[in-house]
Amino acid sequence: MADNPHQKDLRVYLDADIHMRLKILCVKKNRSMSSVVAELVEQWIEETEELERLERQKRPPRN
Numbered sequence: 001m002a003d004n005p006h007q008k009d010l011r012v013y014l015d016a017d018i019h020m021r022l023k024i025l026c027v028k029k030n031r032s033m034s035s036v037v038a039e040l041v042e043q044w045i046e047e048t049e050e051l052e053r054l055e056r057q058k059r060p061p062r063n
Contacts, residue, residue: 012037 014022026033 010037 022033022036026036
């Protein structure tokens with residue numbers, strides 16, 4: 001359970017090999033798997049929102 005009331009739990013299913021590789025790298029880098037996943041999700045959101053903004057800019061104006 002999240003200690004911070006502003007955080008939510010998210011269950012993610014990964015292939016066992018991917019999970020193990022992530023866990024090993026997180027230990028090597030002294031990072032939690034949650035922090036890495038949160039960082040990657042935030043990056044994906046920012047990239048996707050930027051692509052959506054660019055798509056809206058390309059649309060012809062409405063009459």
